[in-house]
Amino acid sequence: MSGKDEAELSRLMRAAIAGDERAYADFLHRIAALVRGFARRKIVQGGVDPEDVVQETLLAIHVKRHTWRQDAPVLPWIYAIARFKVIDAFRRRGRRIEIDVDDIAETFAEPETETVSERDINRALDSLSPAQRSVVSAVSVEGRSIGETAAKFGISETAVRVSLHRGLAAIAKRFGQGRFGRE
Amino acid sequence: MRTDDLIKALDADASSKAIPLLSAWWLAAGAGAVIAAVVFLLTIGPRPDFMAAAHTMRFLSKFVFTIVLAVSAFALIRALSTPGASTGRAMAWMAAAPVLVAVAVLLELFMVPEALWGTRMVGSNMMLCMGFIPLIGIGPLAIFLWMLRYGAPTRPVLAGAVAGLLAGGLAATFYAAHCFDDSPLFVATWYTTAIAALALLGALGGRFFIRW
Numbered sequence: 001m002s003g004k005d006e007a008e009l010s011r012l013m014r015a016a017i018a019g020d021e022r023a024y025a026d027f028l029h030r031i032a033a034l035v036r037g038f039a040r041r042k043i044v045q046g047g048v049d050p051e052d053v054v055q056e057t058l059l060a061i062h063v064k065r066h067t068w069r070q071d072a073p074v075l076p077w078i079y080a081i082a083r084f085k086v087i088d089a090f091r092r093r094g095r096r097i098e099i100d101v102d103d104i105a106e107t108f109a110e111p112e113t114e115t116v117s118e119r120d121i122n123r124a125l126d127s128l129s130p131a132q133r134s135v136v137s138a139v140s141v142e143g144r145s146i147g148e149t150a151a152k153f154g155i156s157e158t159a160v161r162v163s164l165h166r167g168l169a170a171i172a173k174r175f176g177q178g179r180f181g182r183e
Numbered sequence: 184m185r186t187d188d189l190i191k192a193l194d195a196d197a198s199s200k201a202i203p204l205l206s207a208w209w210l211a212a213g214a215g216a217v218i219a220a221v222v223f224l225l226t227i228g229p230r231p232d233f234m235a236a237a238h239t240m241r242f243l244s245k246f247v248f249t250i251v252l253a254v255s256a257f258a259l260i261r262a263l264s265t266p267g268a269s270t271g272r273a274m275a276w277m278a279a280a281p282v283l284v285a286v287a288v289l290l291e292l293f294m295v296p297e298a299l300w301g302t303r304m305v306g307s308n309m310m311l312c313m314g315f316i317p318l319i320g321i322g323p324l325a326i327f328l329w330m331l332r333y334g335a336p337t338r339p340v341l342a343g344a345v346a347g348l349l350a351g352g353l354a355a356t357f358y359a360a361h362c363f364d365d366s367p368l369f370v371a372t373w374y375t376t377a378i379a380a381l382a383l384l385g386a387l388g389g390r391f392f393i394r395w
Contacts, residue, residue: 016197024197028190036186055189060395062193064335066201067265076267084266084337112186121184140192141184165199168192176394 005030010074017065032058033109035082040110042099048089051112052120057085059121059172079107092178124171132167135160204334208261211330215323215353222319223357227311230361241365244287248370249359252280252378253352256345260327263342264334277345280352284375287367295366306364309373315361316377317384320347320354324381328388335395343389344382351378 009027016024035057039050060081068077083099090097125133138149139160146164150157202210236242259273295303306312327346336342355374364373 019198021194021197025190025194028193029187032186032190051186055184055186058186058189058193060335062196064266064395066207067204067335069203069205069265069268072268077265078267080266080337081335084335119184121189125184136192139195140188143188143191146195161196161198164192165196168196172395178394 006073006075009078013065013068013074014070017070028058028062030109031061031078033111034107035078036112037110038079038082038107039086041107042086042097043089047093048086049120053082053085053089054112055119055121056089056175057082059168059175060085063169063172088178120175121171124174127174128167128170132163132170135163136167136171139164204264205261207333208257208264208330211326212257215326215350218322218326219319219353219357222322223361226318227315227358227361230363233360236365239365241367242359244367245359245362245365245370245374246356248280248284248287249352249355249374251283251352253349253356255279256349256352260331260342260345260349263338263345264331264336266335266337277348284367284371288371291367295368300368303364303366304368304372306366306369306373308363309369312358312362312364312369312373313377313380316351316354316358316374317380318354319357320350320378320381321384323353324350324385324388328385328392331389331393332395336389336393339389339393340386341389343393344386346388347382347385348378350385351381354378354381 009030012023012027012030016027032054036050036054039053039057043050043053061078064081068074086099087097125136128136134153135149138144138152139146144152146157146160150160153160230236255273255276259270259277262268262270262273291303292300324347327349328343331339331342331346355378359374364370
């Protein structure tokens with residue numbers, strides 16, 4: 001993590017907020033790697049899967065991106081959200097964890113690895129309404145564009161965007177409430 | 184779902200827009216002030232001798248306390264609802280209103296004979312104060328808690344308490360225009376208690392209502 005990272009990530013995020021999807025994809029991939037490095041370093045005990053925390057953090061960053069001040073550095077904002085999500089993951093399991101703010105300086109980006117365990121996000125996906133679930137799955141797992149998804153279900157692109165947005169917001173909300181479909 | 188797949192979905196949703204949090208806070212403050220003003224005017228309203236009282240130091244000092252509290256709480260809550268924002272300076276400013284009240288109390292104790300301290304403190308309408316500050320503040324508090332949900336407070340209980348202080352400062356500013364008890368001894372006792380009740384309510388709201 002360096003000043004160069006900070007400048008580049010802030011630039012990408014500003015471009016993304018202005019509507020540049022490619023910049024946003026680039027931004028999300030980079031911060032996913034950084035947050036993964038952070039989560040794996042913090043989560044050494046069992047019970048919490050770091051990749052679940054990475055996904056929760058990415059969703060929170062997405063639905064809360066209006067809380068970033070465009071003239072402020074973006075990394076402290078990202079790590080504050082990641083730290084909150086790690087602590088929350090432990091709290092839900094009845095444990096406490098202290099995270100030193102300075103620790104983030106030693107974080108390195110790490111690639112995603114395949115796992116066999118089922119993701120929390122799949123259970124959250126199952127809780128969506130059928131329309132939202134099929135749109136979110138088409139755009140994510142099946143990798144279709146908004147236009148392709150609209151054609152597949154015979155609905156307008158606007159309807160796809162609305163279902164996608166509401167579906168993602170519902171998953172983020174569910175994570176925030178600590179509900180993962182196990183109850 | 185793999186993380187790369189999730190990123191595809193987030194990216195496809197990149198065009199969704201939301202009002203920047205710090206701008207939304209101004210709207211919330213405006214809405215809170217309007218609600219407080221409406222409740223105040225429909226219930227108790229300003230005291231009849233408002234214009235005459237406005238020439239006395241004690242009466243004016245009440246507004247200084249409550250407005251300083253509201254402004255410092257507003258600055259702090261904006262920082263607390265933004266992840267990674269530094270809160271140290273805004274936190275230090277929260278001491279301003281209590282320090283001003285403490286100084287005013289000391290001055291009052293010097294100026295007023297000891298025999299009158301008790302009467303000044305108890306005042307004439309403390310129950311009204313304890314009832315109306317929370318009543319005027321409850322609407323704004325609901326708006327501010329809702330704003331905290333819109334934001335991303337990493338310390339929700341503290342943020343909720345500060346929402347209560349902000350609502351309390353706002354409500355007390357209106358209430359002060361009605362209240363006949365202008366002594367700092369009264370303000371330090373009853374205004375503080377009423378505002379603390381809103382802060383406690385806010386902290387509870389932060390604990391149970393603010394999840395993200």
